[in-house]
Amino acid sequence: MTTDYGEPDLKRLAVLGSTGSIGVSTLHVARELGKNVQILGLSANRNLKRLVEQAQEFRPEWIVATDEASASKFAWPALPGTELLIGHQQLNRMVQAPEVDTVVAAIVGIAGLHSTLAAIQQGKTVALANKETLVAAGPVVMKLAEETGANILPVDSEHNAIFQCLRAGARSEVARVCLTASGGPFREFTQQQMENVVPKQALAHPTWDMGQKISIDSATMMNKALEIIEAKWLFGLSADQIEVVVHPQSIVHSMVEFVDGSVIAQMSPPDMKLPIQYALVWPHRIPGPAPRLRFQDAMSLDFQPPDIGRFPAVALGLQVARQGGTSGAVLNAANEAAVDAFLKKRIGFCDIVRACQDVLQQHAFQPHPTINEIVAIDQWAREEIDKWI
Ligand SMILES: NC(=O)c1ccc[n+]([C@@H]2O[C@H](COP(=O)([O-])OP(=O)(O)OC[C@H]3O[C@@H](n4cnc5c(N)ncnc54)[C@H](OP(=O)(O)O)[C@@H]3O)[C@@H](O)[C@H]2O)c1
Structure with a gap:
């Protein structure tokens, strides 16, 4: 139909x-x-x-x-x-x-x-x-x-994928969503190797061509933490309904599992033109410039759980999604300031997430902040990162 x-x-x-x-x-x-x-x-x-x-x-x-x-x-x-x-x-x-x-x-x-x-x-x-x-x-x-x-x-490819998959059923029929993550350039690095990463390595993403900040966020997997929080607000989900799975090929952009166990996925080559176009012409679909998948070419799709030990940002994202309130503003600002410090070689790669964890722990949580309170706590978190450095 x-x-x-x-x-x-x-x-x-x-x-x-x-x-x-x-x-x-x-x-x-x-x-x-x-x-x-x-x-x-x-x-x-x-x-x-x-x-x-x-x-x-x-x-x-x-x-x-x-x-x-x-x-x-x-x-x-x-x-x-x-x-x-x-x-x-x-x-x-x-x-x-x-x-x-x-x-x-x-x-x-x-x-x-x-x-x-x-x-x-x-x-x-x-x-x-x-x-x-x-x-x-x-x-x-x-x-x-x-x-x-x-x-x-x-427009974010994962959320755009979920938005498309949600057309397959009613909101009350959604069991959970699964955000896919490429795993970034350091998916197979040891902890020791990650400690020594320099900005040039972290900016070289294996599957996506993106701006500097999001490339670093992908390398730390803080991007997935931010996306967990984004999904919670955008789709009215609880943190327990959001799961992350590492999918190195970046072909499946995310999935929705419905209450009967059916999983609907959205697939396309890793290219932002498709989610951008979908957002521009929604609810229509029209031909456009996005590249196509070719099933005639050999292709395999792999999925594995994220390694939270090496990528603690994912757990931080779930924690912040559970807390709500001012936690998102603090994590976001702390991360922006820490990424900037890493790009200027003032802190190491693994310090980005460590600094965010510490600043989050120190903050005076408010459950229902106004926009002015969000702006103020954003400023506070940036100053705390400066002190941390
Ligand atoms: N790139 C992707 O594939 C991708 C995918 C999903 C989501 N996103 C999200 O999309 C957003 C943009 O990402 P991007 O990769 O396109 O970033 P980007 O390449 O760094 O571009 C950022 C844009 O914002 C402008 N800008 C930077 N600082 C600004 C400021 N203080 N005030 C006003 N404008 C400012 C820049 O202007 P100038 O360049 O002129 O200085 C540029 O036009 C981010 O939130 C990112 O998380 C990106």
Whole structure:
């Protein structure tokens, strides 16, 4: 039995973080989808050369350059028909413009929080890549979306997969979800080898081509911890309904087990264009630029439980998902600060998760924080990481 959804409507997009890995893939999808998508707004932080190239191709109404120091030094060419906006506050103005119906939230880190909230506040559809927003402020974000009727459509490949699999049954029929993890570049490293890892090794992901922060998160498996918390808020699950399985080929992007024991999986080559497109044309499916699986080629799919001893971040993610409250904001901020310190060679690779564990233990837990309290505790956790170092 199928439902015919007819033709997808034209989506009028603002792409936040258009110069990053997800932003560039989004514009690739937009280029291919042609008449289904119109780009109204783009934003960059420091890569203004790329922002200008994108503006010259897509001719949006607005571009936002969030880093004011970089914007003031940049030699801006004339961009007829495009208004240049400078500073973080301008993101809110762009996403709230009545002409924009869909916001692709692809800024990395907590820097994406306020613009994502601004879009939800206006009831816009949000194609959410910026998982840190849900990790830090899940209850606030989901409550606001319920009040305004905003749709939050997951772009993260695992959550996009779960979102697709959930179409196979009713929410009350879901037993649990299983998030797949590639295991990152150090899946087979010993603890001793992991202690000596340097940024260049950690940035070289075996199956995905991504931005710096998420590449390090994948190597520590903190990315899976963040995704556990993201799944809890996005799909209204308990921590006990979320499981992680290591799947090195990154073909099965996640699975949903229903109460009768049926497991529905979503499969495709590891490429973000498919989840991005699905979020843009949902509930439709249309042909697009994503690569296809070829079952004529020999292929094997392996699954194994994660090694929590070497990758304690996974247990930390489950712990934070159980606790809720301010724990997500603390873990997220501590991790962002620790990843930054590792990239600057101020701490070792395994220190990232150790520092997060310590800062989480010290924090004064609040079960129902407001957004201002979340912002304050985010700042506190960053300062604690500095002291830890
Ligand atoms: N990459 C993936 O495959 C993937 C998959 C799933 C989920 N995600 C999630 O998607 C988000 C983006 O990831 P990414 O890999 O695309 O990151 P990325 O390549 O590092 O790109 C980040 C984007 O955010 C902008 N940005 C950075 N700091 C900012 C700030 N302080 N204020 C405003 N904008 C800022 C960057 O601008 P400039 O470059 O101009 O400085 C860039 O456009 C993350 O939350 C990540 O977890 C990514």
